[in-house]
Amino acid sequence: MIRFDGVSKRYSNGHEALCELSFEIQSGEMVFLTGRSGAGKSTLLKLIMLMERPTEGQVFVRRKNLSRIKGNDVAHHRRKVGVVFQNHQLLFDRSVFDNVALPLQIAGFQPRELARRVRAALDKVDLLHKERQNPIALSGGEQQRVGIARAVVNKPPLLLADEPTGNLDPGLSADIMRLFKQFNDVGVTVMIASHDIALIRRMQRRVLTLADGQLIHDGVLDRENIAV
């Protein structure tokens, strides 16, 4: 599903955020990405979203070389990748429903099919009863779930999340993780960047650990193994 092949990313200020990174993620996997602040987690996800381009090496998503994707194909690539950010990135000038509908409007869905899918996505995150509200009236956890509904409404085969539980209490964080696991259970490849080592350990899934832009560990974390 995702393959990094000797990928380096140097920002224009000269800072090398990723360094000769190589790994592969199979379709249907659920992978955590961890490491200290500044290790390069967000940068890695941005490369997959084509928000940044690598300075060296190649990134493949669904066997496609991303360096070949240009212009409007970038938009079409992004439609196949759902993203969830810590700072929800919701629009407060429209309802929860319209926020979730955004990717479908962009993809040109008919109103009836669009409404059906939006409701299905909202139902999955348990927010169907709040579809008419403005997201500003929702709690942090609810806003995060709206963001997740928006990320999955177009049924992307790949779901990325950057610190999706960043400022949520442990209970809510566990809820959000359970949600991601549900999507993974129906075949969606999921990649989550997170600091929350305790939570990650509990999930017992593959973990990529970054330090200074390099991959220092790849595998399931034992309960007592490696303190990051």
Add this chain to the structure above:
Amino acid sequence: MKTSPSRRHPPEARPGTRTGASQSKTRIADKLRAYGAHHRSVALESLRRLLRTPMQSMLTWLVVAIALALPAMLYLALAQFQNLSETWQTQPRMSVFLHLQAREEAALQLREELLRRNEIASIDYVSPDQALQEFEQFSGLGNVLDTLDNNPLPAVLVVHPTPDHSAPDQLEQLRSTLLTQTLVDDVRLDMDWVRRLHQIMIIGQRLVAAMAALLAMGVLLVVGNTIRLAIESRREEIVIVKLVGATNAFVRRPFLYTGFWYGFGGGLLAWLLLTAGVYWLAGPVAGLAELYSSGLRLQGLNWWESLTILFGSGLLGLLGAALAVGKHLHSIEPT
């Protein structure tokens, strides 16, 4: 992917997995319908957005309207004047000055002869005495002229050509035939001033066109700048929609419609201003026309001109928006 899409989602929910010609045809029809619906909703949403800040929008609309109404007003005035001058132009006259020595009988005989020509409708004979009387009346120099020993004015035949021989070149031809007559000293075509008027009108038209072009540029810049501010204020939204897969066309669309509405609204306002202006002036103009016993009536914009103003300004707004969007939108990318 190892997992097939159909395992994850029921097939009818995934249009991408459908096959078969008829199904793909309905899919294209569906897409087109959805595309149309999308355009409609974007157009309406853009308009609604403008109406949500009525004062701000009205300011732009007024600027556009004034910039459009100004040249349109001049254009109307010019067209009016042209109509008027055309009615004058259909009644040309020729003053045929006879030699001073010409006797009255000879002059009247020439008149009879000329009247037989089919390009001449009628001829008035003005004797030297009549001419002097008229001159005294109009110039107010009666006393001075009394001191003259003999009348310095020649007899004049005022020739009225028939309407179908009133084209400039036909008149010119008639003039040269008249000049060959021995009795004739000079022929004046009372067309010169019409020609001059015509030239002045052409200059007027060009001035209006130049002014319209400049003001259109102004509209372009005003709308462009307004759209630039709109883009700036919606930066966050642009980033988000790009992140969830919006093409550049999708991002551009609401701004282009906004530009169109700025132009169209300005055009509508300009039209209202012009129509109100015409009504306001219609009374006095009719009164003036009555005084001059002329059939002059102030005319407003016809429906074609009205449509041109509305949609022309809409297009102008669209163009202004397109310029702003082309310049500012692609710099906004999710990072």
